[in-house]
Structures are given as C-alpha cells and as structure tokens.
Amino acid sequence: MKALTWHGEEDVRIDDVPRPQIREPTDAVIEVTATAICGSDLHLYDGHVPTMEEGDVLGHEPMGEVVETGSAVENLEVGDRVVVPFTISCGSCWFCEQDMYSLCDNSNPNAEMAAAEMGHSPAGLFGYSHMLGGYEGGQAEYLRVPYADVGPIKVDSNLPDEEVLFLSDIFPTGYMAAENADIDEGDTVAVWGCGPVGQFAIQSAQMLGAGRVVAIDRVPERLDMAQKHGDAEVINFEEDDVYDRLMGLTRDRGPDGCIDAVGSEAHGMGVSGVTDKAKQELGMQDDRPHVLREAIKCCRKGGTLSVPGVYVGDVDNLPMGALMNKALTVNSGQTHVQRYLDPLMEKIEEGEIDPSFVISHKEPLERGPEMYETFRDKEDGCTKVMLTP
Structure with a gap:
C-alpha cells in the first residue's frame, strides 16, 4: 500500500x-x-x-x-x-x-x-x-x-x-483545551495560536460560555478565520505588544483563562525569540516556551492556563515565580x-x-x-x- x-x-x-x-x-x-x-x-x-x-x-x-x-x-x-x-x-x-x-x-x-x-x-x-x-x-x-x-x-x-x-x-483537542481553561459565564479567554486547534479552542470557549475571546497570531489567514468563524477579537503579535493589548482590553486585570495552542515551536519576538531558537538548535533546550512565558505574564491573578500545545522535553527560563505568586492553575495533557x-x-x-x-x-x-x-x-x-x- x-x-x-x-x-x-x-x-x-x-x-x-x-x-x-x-x-x-x-x-x-x-x-x-x-x-x-x-x-x-x-x-x-x-x-x-x-x-x-x-x-x-x-x-x-x-x-x-x-x-x-x-x-x-x-x-x-x-x-x-x-x-x-x-x-x-x-x-x-x-x-x-x-x-x-x-x-x-x-x-x-x-x-x-x-x-x-x-x-x-x-x-x-x-x-x-x-x-x-x-x-x-x-x-x-x-x-x-x-x-x-x-x-x-x-x-x-x-x-x-x-x-x-x-x-x-483537533476538534476534541480544542474543546478539551477550552474545558481546561475553567471558563465561567462571561469570562475573557485569550488563545495563543490560530492554527486548527486554536480555531476549535476559540469556538469551544464560546460554547462553554466565554463572553469574550481574544485570538493571538501573526498569520493573516488565521486571524481572519478567527474573526469570521470564531467571532474573536484578534492581536497580530508582529504589530502589537500582546501584554499591553490584553491589559487594555481587560482594564489591566488580564484574561481569566489563557490557552497555549502553539506548543514547542513558538515564535517569539525580539531577543527572547532569537535566544530560544538558538538554544533549541544547540541542544540547550528541547522546546521554545515563548507562549508559556507570555501567557503566565498576561493571565489574571488566580486565573487558569490551559496547555493543549505539544511539548516534547525541557524548556528554559520558565517564570515559576510569576506562576506561583499569581496563584495560577495549569491544566494540560494529550x-x-x-x-x-x-x-x-x-x-x-x-x-x-x-x-x-x-x-x-x-x-x-x-x-x-x-x-x-x-x-x-x-x-x-x-x-x-x-x-x-
């Protein structure tokens, strides 16, 4: 065959x-x-x-x-x-x-x-x-x-x-990602990555009662799809600072739930993005955790981080201090x-x-x-x- x-x-x-x-x-x-x-x-x-x-x-x-x-x-x-x-x-x-x-x-x-x-x-x-x-x-x-x-x-x-x-x-994966974000009626949910899993996470978040979904990517076709099919507000991370935009959209509180639908090959901007890629290519880390870092920074205190994105090994410079001191819950898994x-x-x-x-x-x-x-x-x-x- x-x-x-x-x-x-x-x-x-x-x-x-x-x-x-x-x-x-x-x-x-x-x-x-x-x-x-x-x-x-x-x-x-x-x-x-x-x-x-x-x-x-x-x-x-x-x-x-x-x-x-x-x-x-x-x-x-x-x-x-x-x-x-x-x-x-x-x-x-x-x-x-x-x-x-x-x-x-x-x-x-x-x-x-x-x-x-x-x-x-x-x-x-x-x-x-x-x-x-x-x-x-x-x-x-x-x-x-x-x-x-x-x-x-x-x-x-x-x-x-x-x-x-x-x-x-990918439909069950996006749905479980939204479930793992612990969404209450009217919550604001941010989704990093508007690939297929991210698209289903966006629609599933709304099925589960989210009042507002913000989609983050840099590919125009994906952002357009998130708007057209998911009724999401969008952020192009190559044009806007994600943290500043999310704080502006939530009166500095941050999203209630953050979904990392990207995983191990996240594209970061600036020095951190270059450093992550270099460390991965040199075998100093397995995955590029830019989205995890950004989601931890952006998520509101006491909020929930959902990780459907696939990771394969070790990551570097994960802000555990912020994760712990902000009392974030992390849900993940295949x-x-x-x-x-x-x-x-x-x-x-x-x-x-x-x-x-x-x-x-x-x-x-x-x-x-x-x-x-x-x-x-x-x-x-x-x-x-x-x-x-």
Whole structure:
C-alpha cells in the first residue's frame, strides 16, 4: 500500500509499505478514506521529536471503512464508516475507567522508554515516535486499529468525511483545551495560536460560555478565520505588544483563562525569540516556551492556563515565580479523545458547528510530501490539509 513515511528532518516520502494485518483479537483494519496533516506532525517534520525511525508511517487524524475485524471486536462490522481517535486506549485500565484515555496504562508497548524520560508513560499514539508505541500512522491507504472496541466512533449519518474527520484529534483537542481553561459565564479567554486547534479552542470557549475571546497570531489567514468563524477579537503579535493589548482590553486585570495552542515551536519576538531558537538548535533546550512565558505574564491573578500545545522535553527560563505568586492553575495533557466523541458528534449533527471550515487544501495522498512543506511554511494560505488516499 501507499503511505507517507518519515526519513529524517524535512524528509517525508510516499512509499510502498506492507498492508497492515490483524495482530490481536481486539484489532480492526480500516481502509482510509480521509486523513490530515496535524500541526503536531510538523514537530516530527522539523526533527524535534526523539525516537523516530526511518520509514515510520506518519499520521494520526484518520477515518475510513472497516475492512476486517479481530475475533474479539463486537461493536464494529465490515463496512462500518468510522473516525479513529489519535489516542490508543485499552478501555479497562484505571486511567481509562476514569475517562483519562490519553493516560492509558496498557497501550504503549514501549512504556519503559517513555517512563525513563517522563517518569510514567502516557497512552500509545498513532504515527508519533517509538517512545509512544511505534504504531504505524494513518497517512496511508490502510490502518491497523488496536483496541477497536474502545477507539473508533461509527458515522451513521450521511455527513461528508470533511465534517467528521476532525473528531480524530483537533476538534476534541480544542474543546478539551477550552474545558481546561475553567471558563465561567462571561469570562475573557485569550488563545495563543490560530492554527486548527486554536480555531476549535476559540469556538469551544464560546460554547462553554466565554463572553469574550481574544485570538493571538501573526498569520493573516488565521486571524481572519478567527474573526469570521470564531467571532474573536484578534492581536497580530508582529504589530502589537500582546501584554499591553490584553491589559487594555481587560482594564489591566488580564484574561481569566489563557490557552497555549502553539506548543514547542513558538515564535517569539525580539531577543527572547532569537535566544530560544538558538538554544533549541544547540541542544540547550528541547522546546521554545515563548507562549508559556507570555501567557503566565498576561493571565489574571488566580486565573487558569490551559496547555493543549505539544511539548516534547525541557524548556528554559520558565517564570515559576510569576506562576506561583499569581496563584495560577495549569491544566494540560494529550486529549482524552474518546471522552468527547459522542457529545461532539452530536454538535456536528445538530449543525452547531461544521469543522470543515479549517480546511484550505484537499489533496491526494501522493502530494503529502510537498503539502507538509506548504503547511509548515504557511504558504498558499494553507491552514489545514486533508489528504485522500
């Protein structure tokens, strides 16, 4: 089968690889009908995520049609149309029973590798390094889905792929980010990063009662999208000082909730931005924490910082003094996707949101390598790439 594979920094190729097979009774195999390139895939593309191996199949935002099921799979049948969460979860460990699916104890076969780095292992993820399981991803013609009774959600309606595909990751991720911001009715919420996750965080914050959402980015297409689809006020951080603007908008109080939807490759202005990039390139820090620093500075006293943006290791010069003395709460984590599938599917079916608004490019899988570069460089107005095998 054809698949997008990783061969090193800035080197993604379309290769012929073996078609996946049932390995465990709880597996299913799907024929992929739509998949996407995620912003966190760009951390792989840029070489910032360790334990990738040449030839790894990429992708963690797939959907498709079930073509085979293991003997223990009871809720899926051949021919079912499904969306597959990026988190692989067993459904029976203590964490899954608490609906904390991204912390599953059993789905990462390389848990010791992850625990050596982080203290404990999170769940295995599709197409996202051997530290997180070494699972083949969904930017391919077929995908093996472990724990198939727990992960995929069936699409019983006639909704097109582009409206339900993002239940695999970015819609639940944006929604959980907004939940993690502890929003009360009428709150002001600031969202750093107007990529796809940021866009869904903006709309989700309003679903959860925010009175005002402020979106921060530098890419005109993304800021326009935040205004048009999210009814957000916007700040272009290349034109305005973010702290000064937020203080002006909140009578010097600061936003009640701050969402970092950027993660490890944040672009900072001035000396700190240059220093962060240099330290990362020299191996002195793993991530560029400009947004974390700025959000801590801007958030109101007693406010909440929500971190859906992906970080892979250590950061430097994090203002812990400000975090502690301002009594900020920090909520973070990979998304517990399975927790949100049914309620967010309902929102889509009822017309409360059409997630396809983030898609700027629909391309065949074969164009994946060049679309990685286009998406990373934000060329051609690219905000989100949907691929069809």
